[in-house]
Amino acid sequence: xxFKEKLKSGEFIVTTDVIPPKGxxxxxxxxxxxxxxxxxxxxxxxxxxxxxxRMGSLAVCVRIKDMGIEPVLQITCRDRNRxxxxxxxxxxxxxxxxxxxxxxxxxxxxxDNPGTKxxxxxxxxxxxxxxxxxxxxxxxxxxxxxxxxxFCLGAALDPGAENRVEEVKKARLKVEAGxxxxxxxxxxxxxxxxxxxxxxxxxDIPVLTGVFILKSAxxxxxxxxxxxxxxxxxPIIQELEKGDVEQRSIDIAVKLIRDLSAICSxxxxxxxxxxxxxILQILDEAEITGKVRGSAGxxx
Amino acid sequence: xxxxxxxxxxxxAVTTDFIPPKGxxxxxxxKILHPxxxxxxxxxxxxxxxxxxxLSSLAASYLIKEExxxPILQMVCRDRNRxxxxxxxxxxxxxxxxxxxxxxGDHQSLGDHPGAKRVFDxxxxxxxxxxxxxxxxxxxxxxxxxxxxxFCLGAAVNPSSTPLEPQIMKMAKxVAAGxxxxxxxxxxxxxxxxxFVGKTRHLSVPVLAGVFLVKSAxxxxxxxxxxxxxxxxxFILDEFEKSTNPVATSIEIAARLIRDLxxxxxxxxxxxxxxxxxxxxxxxxAGL
Numbered sequence: 004x005x006f007k008e009k010l011k012s013g014e015f016i017v018t019t020d021v022i023p024p025k026g027x028x029x030x031x032x033x034x035x036x037x038x039x040x041x042x043x044x045x046x047x048x049x050x051x052x053x054x055x056x057r058m059g060s061l062a063v064c065v066r067i068k069d070m071g072i073e074p075v076l077q078i079t080c081r082d083r084n085r086x087x088x089x090x091x092x093x094x095x096x097x098x099x100x101x102x103x104x105x106x107x108x109x110x111x112x113x114x115d116n117p118g119t120k121x122x123x124x125x126x127x128x129x130x131x132x133x134x135x136x137x138x139x140x141x142x143x144x145x146x147x148x149x150x151x152x153x154f155c156l157g158a159a160l161d162p163g164a165e166n167r168v169e170e171v172k173k174a175r176l177k178v179e180a181g182x183x184x185x186x187x188x189x190x191x192x193x194x195x196x197x198x199x200x201x202x203x204x205x206x207d208i209p210v211l212t213g214v215f216i217l218k219s220a221x222x223x224x225x226x227x228x229x230x231x232x233x234x235x236x237x238p239i240i241q242e243l244e245k246g247d248v249e250q251r252s253i254d255i256a257v258k259l260i261r262d263l264s265a266i267c268s269x270x271x272x273x274x275x276x277x278x279x280x281x282i283l284q285i286l287d288e289a290e291i292t293g294k295v296r297g298s299a300g301x302x303x
Numbered sequence: 304x305x306x307x308x309x310x311x312x313x314x315x316a317v318t319t320d321f322i323p324p325k326g327x328x329x330x331x332x333x334k335i336l337h338p339x340x341x342x343x344x345x346x347x348x349x350x351x352x353x354x355x356x357x358l359s360s361l362a363a364s365y366l367i368k369e370e371x372x373x374p375i376l377q378m379v380c381r382d383r384n385r386x387x388x389x390x391x392x393x394x395x396x397x398x399x400x401x402x403x404x405x406x407x408g409d410h411q412s413l414g415d416h417p418g419a420k421r422v423f424d425x426x427x428x429x430x431x432x433x434x435x436x437x438x439x440x441x442x443x444x445x446x447x448x449x450x451x452x453x454f455c456l457g458a459a460v461n462p463s464s465t466p467l468e469p470q471i472m473k474m475a476k477x478v479a480a481g482x483x484x485x486x487x488x489x490x491x492x493x494x495x496x497x498x499f500v501g502k503t504r505h506l507s508v509p510v511l512a513g514v515f516l517v518k519s520a521x522x523x524x525x526x527x528x529x530x531x532x533x534x535x536x537x538f539i540l541d542e543f544e545k546s547t548n549p550v551a552t553s554i555e556i557a558a559r560l561i562r563d564l565x566x567x568x569x570x571x572x573x574x575x576x577x578x579x580x581x582x583x584x585x586x587x588x589a590g591l
Binding site: 061 | 324325326327328329330331332351354356357358359361362363365366381382383384385386387389390391393394395396397398411414415416418419420421422424440442443444446447448449450451452
């Protein structure tokens with residue numbers, strides 16, 4: 004079943020992401036992804052997180068698609084104007100890449116290429132609308148297209164946003180503009196997340212909840228300090244400090260996924276190291292088999 | 304043979320262009336290139352030419368390669384910042400695209416998205432330098448790469464520019480920045496082109512002279528009026544006025560230009576504007 008259809012089916016969704024290489028060593032990025040075939044529904048390819056220059060997302064998506072796994076092209080508004088963004092969307096479709104996650108993009112201030120000009124010609128809502136408009140057969144200039152794409156469009160949702168009212172309002176605009184699913188920042192506090200989900204339940208689209216495989220207590224503390232909207236609770240950090248970090252981080256992820264699977268439509272597994280074998284272990288232990296999990300929170 | 308090797312071998316090179324569609328129907332449109340297999344050494348994939356939004360040159364290049372032709376990826380500086388430009392250069396390498404033609408890009412007011420933001424974070428000379436830096440294993444800011452690409456880099460020059468000297472200075476800068484070859488704006492005046500060749504010989508870089516397939520007297524008049532740096536001489540206009548078969552006339556004129564350019568340049572770049580299928584006829588007539 005294609006990712007787009009699975010989103011509609013109400014089955015529990017599992018996605019993850021890869022970060023393209025800084026260089027041409029794309030084999031290192033895609034190496035080991037075969038393991039995930041049949042176990043994840045799609046793999047996101049990030050678009051230069053942290054504004055650090057890396058290989059283009061579309062090129063890596065093509066490689067992943069060739070492996071028989073559905074890619075999700077992440078595309079940000081930071082580096083391209085409306086001509087290039089629409090051009091990229093048409094190209095994605097022409098190369099068989101249908102799933103697009105429309106993002107604003109991290110600020111360029113901490114880029115590893117200092118001096119980079121932030122473009123931000125469009126915002127994410129405009130990008131989503133532009134994609135939907137292409138599907139209707141027109142570009143932003145109102146010109147008719149020769150060959151029309153079809154997309155499955157996603158957008159980001161930040162459950163840790165300081166201003167929740169504002170975040171829900173943005174989410175509504177994204178859905179109105181065409182978002183079919185949301186993907187969230189990493190979640191660690193399931194209770195408070197459950198309350199957040201209630202506030203967006205009226206939007207009635209699948210929410211894939213971010214599950215982060217922690218590397219160490221130190222990296223958790225780093226995230227708390229430096230990643231806006233992400234908060235790893237102290238008990239989890241203390242758990243990691245007890246040693247046997249690998250097993251404990253897996254256990255933490257498994258417990259999160261078990262708890263989340265009762266309240267949301269799916270998960271998006273993130274990590275900073277390519278731990279594909281750990282993903283399999285985590286999915287096994289969390290008993291996520293890719294099959295329908297009862298009626299557990301198909302929406303929300 | 305790869306374009307890089309053709310240029311090194313000294314054999315007369317022939318390239319042409321393909322303008323990707325405004326839309327997704329590219330596979331159908333690529334069929335027009337089939338007769339060019341084995342006849343041309345490279346096909347340029349235009350990058351949102353004239354600032355008209357269309358399918359990307361990267362996707363088009365990838366598909367041109369799948370069709371069994373050698374793509375030349377055009378990249379303009381108008382629409383992407385340095386992150387996206389470098390990122391797409393690495394992406395091109397991953398998709399097996401080696402030839403890159405670096406351009407500045409037409410102003411967006413000419414196109415169909417006049418409100419688009421002008422990016423121009425870096426210019427075409429910097430983009431050439433950046434591509435060479437990537438080959439050397441670092442990005443523009445000196446960060447190390449894991450795996451470095453290898454490119455055959457092209458740039459543009461207008462041999463009909465008056466005065467010519469600033470254009471030659473720019474060309475020399477592009478050579479210093481890393482250009483392996485040049486494609487020129489359309490050439491109609493052979494004597495003026497010979498003068499340009501004389502004045503740029505010291506740069507010892509292959510130049511593919513632009514040969515434009517003029518389709519009609521009407522088109523020629525339009526270009527003379529609207530395309531800066533292009534002057535189509537009166538005798539060509541007269542030939543069309545007298546002609547009963549404009550397609551044959553167009554092919555004849557282009558073939559004659561190529562014959563005249565053979566001793567002056569290392570090759571030609573044929574601008575077809577959707578007449579890709581006429582290229583083999585032109586080459587036959589030119590004796591190539």
